[in-house]
Each structure stands twice: as structure tokens, then as C-alpha cells.
Amino acid sequence: MTAARIPFKDLFFTREKVEHIAGEIKDVDSAFRADDFVAMVVARFPELELKARIAWIATCLDRYLPRSFREAASTLTRSLPAPADPALSDGDFGDFIYAPYAEYVARHGCTAEDLEFSLATLREITTRFSAEFAIRPFLDAFPDQVLTTLLAWTEDQHYHVRRLCSEGTRPRLPWARNLTLPHDVGIPVLDRLFADPTRYVTRSVANHVNDICKKDPELALDTLERWRSSALQQPREMRYVVRHGARTLRRAGHPRALDLVSSPLS
Numbered sequence: 001m002t003a004a005r006i007p008f009k010d011l012f013f014t015r016e017k018v019e020h021i022a023g024e025i026k027d028v029d030s031a032f033r034a035d036d037f038v039a040m041v042v043a044r045f046p047e048l049e050l051k052a053r054i055a056w057i058a059t060c061l062d063r064y065l066p067r068s069f070r071e072a073a074s075t076l077t078r079s080l081p082a083p084a085d086p087a088l089s090d091g092d093f094g095d096f097i098y099a100p101y102a103e104y105v106a107r108h109g110c111t112a113e114d115l116e117f118s119l120a121t122l123r124e125i126t127t128r129f130s131a132e133f134a135i136r137p138f139l140d141a142f143p144d145q146v147l148t149t150l151l152a153w154t155e156d157q158h159y160h161v162r163r164l165c166s167e168g169t170r171p172r173l174p175w176a177r178n179l180t181l182p183h184d185v186g187i188p189v190l191d192r193l194f195a196d197p198t199r200y201v202t203r204s205v206a207n208h209v210n211d212i213c214k215k216d217p218e219l220a221l222d223t224l225e226r227w228r229s230s231a232l233q234q235p236r237e238m239r240y241v242v243r244h245g246a247r248t249l250r251r252a253g254h255p256r257a258l259d260l261v262s263s264p265l266s
Contacts, residue, residue: 009050012096015042018057021097024079029066032075037064050096051175057100058107069108073121076101083127086158088198094129094160101125102134110137119149123156126164133176135168140180147185154192159200165189166204172211183215187223194241195232202233202241209245213257217249221256228265235265 018041022034041060048056065072080101084094102125109118119138122131138146150165167173169186179185186208193205213220224242227233233241242261243250249257 007050008096009048009053012050013045013053013057015045017095017097018042021079024081025065025075028078029075033064037061040064054096054099054103058103061100061104062108065104069114070117073105073109073117076104077121077124080124080128083158084160086127086160088159088200094127096129098125098129099133102129102131105131106134106137110141112142115142115145119146122164123153123161127158127160130160130164130167132164132167132170132173135164136173136177136179139169139185143181143185147189150189151192154189159196159198162193162196162198163201163204166193166201166208170204170208170211171215183212184219187219190223191227194227194238195230199237199240202237203244206241206244209241210248213246213248217254217257221246221249221260224260228260238265 015038018038019034022032022038025032025037026034037060040063041057044056045053061072061076065075080098102122105118105121105125109115109121111118115138122134122138125131125134135146135150147169150169153161154165156162166186166189169179169181169189170176171179171183171186190205190208193201196202196205209220209223212223224245228238228242246254246257246261250261
């Protein structure tokens, strides 16, 4: 008999995890009412799905953190555990329980006055759990400034930060709000990341290109061909990026995509 599968919401968001982050916050802010925060959070868990739990925890943080956004966000970053191991190349997604921290920043820090501070805060959070959803309101509100920051982050030493540059600008990021920006806005970012040495990053690049395939197949295939010709990525990884990036077109039998995937690297 097959055991019942535990829903993600009950794996990633439990009383124990909420108690854990409450304890971390309490360690850096003695005024934080950890027990009250936990009670408020878990009271609604039975009625909430995964994304709704993220939003609800962010609401509860707003209730118990300091009133000043910058003071509250600094409390959160000071409470964070050590970043994911930057020496890894894949396999360390982080812990969903920190997703509400990025949601909190997106809700309260997406202003011209707080933009630089908020982006620096999201950079810290994303090394514990991806801020790919939270970066998108900032992209819509301040596209030039945020894209400039993301271009700089493509050279960040931490692979989670580099991945955020691709994942956050995806045209059709699952579970996320659609960007109001053109579908090709991320191409300059991808041009700096397709040769990344980490699969965690190149998988995101390929997924991003596959998103573009659904809106502009020729642009996606032109981009993949240009990358192949550059010889900047290792051949085996370049084959992965091409196959994964063109998978929707390949499965649909798109002739140019089939030719691209089957042709040998020069």
C-alpha cells in the first residue's frame, strides 16, 4: 500500500519551522514576541495553501516586527542562518520558510527611497531561499535601476544570486506575477549567465529561454545559436542548455529547433 504523499505546504510550513524562525528573530531582537507570532501564524495554517501561507507569515511579521521598514528588514537579515554553501553547483534550493522574508521586503520596500536598501536585502535573503518572486515588483516599478543591479549580480560570487538574475526576469515564472516588461528584457542578463559553471544557474537560463520560445521562437533559437557559436560554455553543458531551452519547440516538432538540437557542436 502506497503511503499518502504529504503536501508541500505541510512539509515546508510547519509549527516547528515557524517556531524555528521565531527563535532566530528573538535571538537578535529581544522585544520580538515569539510565542504570540507563532500562535498567530499557525492558527490559519489549516485553511491556507502554500503561497497563501507565505503571504500570511509576511502579514504576521508585519504585526510583530518594528514599525520602521528598514529596522524590521535589518532584523530579518541579522536573524538569517548562514548562506547556502557557495562552493556547491546545484542541489541546495534553500528553505521555503524564508520566502516570507522576501515577500515582506516586496510589500514594504518597493519605493524609490528604499530601492537600494531593499535590493541589498533581497540579495541576502536569496542566498537562503530564492527571492525570484519578490524581485518582480521591483522590476516593474524601477526597471532600469533593477536591471542594472541584476547585470552586476551576474558576476556575484554566490550562485544563488546569479540564478536570481535569470529566474527573476523569466517571462513565465511559475507561481509568479507576470512582468509588465517585454519578454526579451532578460536577454542581456542571460548573455552573461549561459556560460556559468553551475547547473543551478544554467538550468534557470534554459528555463528562461524556454519561456521565450513560447512567445518568440525565432528570438529564442537565435539566442541559443549565438551562444553555441561563442564556444564560451563547455560542450556538454551547452548541449544541455540547448536541449532544455528548446524543449517546448522540440516536442512540438519545430524544424529549426530539431536541427539545432541534433547538430553537433563545432
